[in-house]
Amino acid sequence: MRHEISILIIGLFVVLSTASVTAGILSMRAPKPLSATLVNLTQRINAWWVMVALMTVAFFFGRYGMTILFALISFAALREFVTLTHSRRSDHWVLLGMFGIVIPFQYWLVWTAWYGLFVIFIPVYCFLLMPAITALHGDTERFLERVSAQQWAIMISVYCVSHVPALLTLNVPGFEDRNLLLIAFLIIVVQGSDVLQYIFGKLFGKHRFSPNVSPSKTWEGLIGGLVASSLLGALLAFITPFSPLQASAVAFIACTMGFLGGLVASAIKRDQGVKDWGHLIEGHGGMLDRTDSLVFAAPIFFHIVRYFWTV
Amino acid sequence: MSKLSLRTYTLLQTVTSVGLSAMARAVTGVRPIWSGSEPSDRQRIYFANHTSHGDFILLSACLSETERAKTHAIAAAEYWGKSRLRRFIAEDMLSSVLISRQWTSEAEHPISIMLSVLDQGHSLIIFPEGTRNTSDELLPFRSGLYNLSMARPDVELVPCWIENMSRVLPKGQFLPVPLLCRVVFGAPVAVAPGEERRAFLQRARAELLALNPRPDRDD
Numbered sequence: 001m002r003h004e005i006s007i008l009i010i011g012l013f014v015v016l017s018t019a020s021v022t023a024g025i026l027s028m029r030a031p032k033p034l035s036a037t038l039v040n041l042t043q044r045i046n047a048w049w050v051m052v053a054l055m056t057v058a059f060f061f062g063r064y065g066m067t068i069l070f071a072l073i074s075f076a077a078l079r080e081f082v083t084l085t086h087s088r089r090s091d092h093w094v095l096l097g098m099f100g101i102v103i104p105f106q107y108w109l110v111w112t113a114w115y116g117l118f119v120i121f122i123p124v125y126c127f128l129l130m131p132a133i134t135a136l137h138g139d140t141e142r143f144l145e146r147v148s149a150q151q152w153a154i155m156i157s158v159y160c161v162s163h164v165p166a167l168l169t170l171n172v173p174g175f176e177d178r179n180l181l182l183i184a185f186l187i188i189v190v191q192g193s194d195v196l197q198y199i200f201g202k203l204f205g206k207h208r209f210s211p212n213v214s215p216s217k218t219w220e221g222l223i224g225g226l227v228a229s230s231l232l233g234a235l236l237a238f239i240t241p242f243s244p245l246q247a248s249a250v251a252f253i254a255c256t257m258g259f260l261g262g263l264v265a266s267a268i269k270r271d272q273g274v275k276d277w278g279h280l281i282e283g284h285g286g287m288l289d290r291t292d293s294l295v296f297a298a299p300i301f302f303h304i305v306r307y308f309w310t311v
Numbered sequence: 312m313s314k315l316s317l318r319t320y321t322l323l324q325t326v327t328s329v330g331l332s333a334m335a336r337a338v339t340g341v342r343p344i345w346s347g348s349e350p351s352d353r354q355r356i357y358f359a360n361h362t363s364h365g366d367f368i369l370l371s372a373c374l375s376e377t378e379r380a381k382t383h384a385i386a387a388a389e390y391w392g393k394s395r396l397r398r399f400i401a402e403d404m405l406s407s408v409l410i411s412r413q414w415t416s417e418a419e420h421p422i423s424i425m426l427s428v429l430d431q432g433h434s435l436i437i438f439p440e441g442t443r444n445t446s447d448e449l450l451p452f453r454s455g456l457y458n459l460s461m462a463r464p465d466v467e468l469v470p471c472w473i474e475n476m477s478r479v480l481p482k483g484q485f486l487p488v489p490l491l492c493r494v495v496f497g498a499p500v501a502v503a504p505g506e507e508r509r510a511f512l513q514r515a516r517a518e519l520l521a522l523n524p525r526p527d528r529d530d
Contacts, residue, residue, distance in 0.1 A: 075489070079340075083491040089445070089481045095488040273525070278491055279342065 001178050004239045005059070008184055012052050019045045037202075043283025051281070051290070055187070059180060063111075066165045066183060071107040076287035077157035077295075078103065080277040084268075085149035090139035094130055094150060102126060102154050106162050113169035122159040127151055156295055157288070163298040170302075172309045175241040182305065185233075185240050185247075186254060190297045191290075193229035193255035194262070200224030214266035222259060229255045241309055250304060254297040261296025265289070320380045320406065327404040328379050332372035335365070339479060339492040343373035346522065347498030348469050350375060354434055355467045357382070358456055359494075360449055360519060361438035362477035365487065367407075369473055370436055373494045382434040383408045385425060387442075408435075422458050429463050439515070443482045449520055452512040460502045460511075470497040470515065472522035495522040 023042050030038055058065035082095060102122065109118040131147040167182045201221025209217040233251020237244040265288060269275065278286025288295075335341050343350075359370055367384035374382060388409040391401035401407045408428055410421040417423065428435060437459075439452040460468055472495040480487045500518050502511050520526070 079489050079491060082488075083475065087478060089477070092478075092481055092484055092488065095478075095490075096486055099489055278340070280340070 001181065004178075004181055005184075008188070008239065009056060012188075016045065016049055016052060019048070040283050047281050047283050059184070062180065063165075063168055066168060066180070067107055067111055070161055070165045071103060073287060073291060074103050074107070074158045074161045075099065076278075076280060077161060077291060078153055080280075080286045080288050081153040081157050082150075084272050084274065084277065085153065086142060086145060087149070088139055088141060088146065090137040091134065091146060091150070093137075094133050097130075097133075098150065098154055098158075103158055106158050107165070110162050110166050110169065115169065118162075118166060122154050126154060160295040160299055161291065163302040164294065167302060167305065170306055170310050172241050172305065173311055175309075181239040185236055186298065186301050187294065188236065189229055189233050189251045190254055190258045190293050192232050193225050193251075193258055194293055196228045196232075197221040197225030197259070200228070210263065213263055213270060217259075217263065217266075226252060226255055226259070241305075250301065253304065254301045255293075257297040257300050258293030261293045264296070265292035321403070323404060324406045325380070328371065328406075329376075331368045331405075332379070335368050335372040338487055338489045339369065339475070341369050341372050341492045341494060344493050344495045344524070346495050348467075348496050350378070352378065353467055354429065354432060354465075355382075355469050355499075356429075356435045356437060356456075356459060357469050357471050357496075358437050358439050358515070358519070359471040359473050360444065361440050361442070362444050362473075363480045363482065364443075365476050365480040366438070366473050367405075367436050369476055369492055370471055370494055373496075378434070381432070382436060383428055384436040385410055385421075385438070387412060389413075421455060422462070425455070425459060426462055429459070429466060435459075439512075444477075445482055449516060452516050454508060454512065456515055457502065457508045457511050464501070467499040468501065468515070469499050470519040470522060471495065472497070472519060472524070474524060493524065495524060497522045 023038070023045055027034055027038055027042060054069070058069040061068075078098060082098070087095060106118070106121060109121060130150055131143075134143065134147055134150075164183055164186065167186070168179045170179060170182070172179070172182075197217075198221065200223075201216065201218045204220040204224065205218030207219040208215065209219055209222055230248040230252040233254075234244040234248040236251075237247035240247055240250075242250060265277075269277065276285030277288040280287050281290055284290050357370060359366060371379045371382060371384070384405065384407045386401055386407040386409055388411040391397050391407065392409050392411075398409070401409060408424060410424050411419055412421075414420050425435060425437075437455065439456045440450040441453045442450070444450050456468065459466070473492070474494070475490050475492045478488065479490050479492065497518060500515050506514075
């Protein structure tokens with residue numbers, strides 16, 4: 001596994017350095033003051049350096065690092081989601097429980113690889129018990145809206161995100177002790193697809209995909225990004241249990257889900273009247289702005305690997 | 312009045328202020344939005360909406376270390392002076408200044424206490440609603456703001472909208488829910504020549520309300 005990790009780290013370093021140099025040359029040649037797009041591009045690339053560095057550190061701490069890192073990502077994402085949606089004074093204990101009980105318990109289930117409860121704890125038990133607690137408080141004002149927002153918040157920010165470290169619990173024959181590479185594959189392909197869609201969209205984007213939901217998404221960006229990230233998937237087949245053809249198919253499905261995740265996140269933001277989820281990551285917005293695609297891709301990727309590749 | 316010597320900012324107060332500000336940033340990711348005023352070392356009266364004990368911690372977390380050391384929240388003696396522990400927390404740890412709603416002597420008069428703080432060159436944080444608000448609407452302002460401005464016209468009155476704190480730590484709760492908060496600092500307001508008390512208080516209240524970045528969300 002050491003061999004594959006070295007290649008990935010060198011590869012990411014080369015890509016980010018190229019990006020930084022390109023952005024630097026563009027900024028030097030561009031008329032001053034720099035356009036907002038160019039300033040944002042530089043901020044985004046700088047933030048990528050930080051994110052890649054953090055991921056790499058977590059990677060070296062293995063199962064501990066990944067579980068803790070994604071629990072923290074869930075925390076940041078949940079905080080953004082709950083901040084944006086409506087809640088009332090009487091929801092205080094439910095909200096506290098989402099942060100103080102649901103996140104730790106779900107990640108404990110990941111840690112102990114208790115698959116049976118991991119998949120139903122939030123969609124079944126939290127789904128039934130949280131509205132029950134809200135009803136017991138007796139405050140019925142905008143009841144359905146509040147309990148729906150709470151359920152969505154933990155499904156998106158905790159349940160879906162926790163499927164990334166849960167990849168470590170899968171038992172793929174002939175791939176023992178190398179599950180960390182599955183996480184690397186998923187994240188590189190899905191985040192790479194976001195970047196590729198952004199690049200193709202900026203270079204060739206003409207036809208809006210869904211002007212009502214997200215003005216920045218174009219057909220050219222989508223198609224270019226999906227094709228390129230499927231190729232990227234095939235290229236990364238050597239770190240996975242997949243053949244190159246399988247890897248590109250899996251990458252295609254994951255990135256399509258990622259695109260839909262971005263679209264749904266945009267719809268929620270538009271409904272709530274904001275542009276970004278938060279300000280945690282300079283140039284990108286909040287944690288959910290960066291992870292919305294991963295949120296949708298992770299459970300599907302998890303189930304594909306579990307169904308077709310595990311015993 | 313002699314006990315109101317504010318010159319010595321004790322080690323305990325420094326540690327408390329640094330610790331609480333760091334905690335406020337970790338839990339709420341609080342960010343100041345300077346919308347009409349700028350950070351400054353000028354003497355100021357910050358006035359804000361009040362829903363939670365966390366309000367002034369959030370507001371002071373947005374000020375610089377030196378500003379924070381000379382900015383005091385005004386708190387009700389009826390609540391914070393009730394026990395020795397509360398008074399210790401309020402005065403010795405948070406360096407708040409307590410005022411009594413039922414004052415008896417002239418020295419206990421809230422305005423004269425606040426003026427004595429201003430006269431030592433320090434700044435104030437006040438909550439002109441007079442109490443932690445549990446309703447959905449901003450309450451009418453008490454007259455203190457007007458009286459202070461009339462007595463010290465050169466001190467800036469800066470409106471500060473504190474967002475979301477009613478959801479982080481509502482009245483009656485002691486565990487905070489980690490939600491993102493912002494504090495919006497608006498343009499200073501001043502009493503216009505000949506402006507009558509009630510008109511000014513209504514205008515100051517409207518200026519504060521106008522800072523709410525998400526007035527559409529009725530919570």
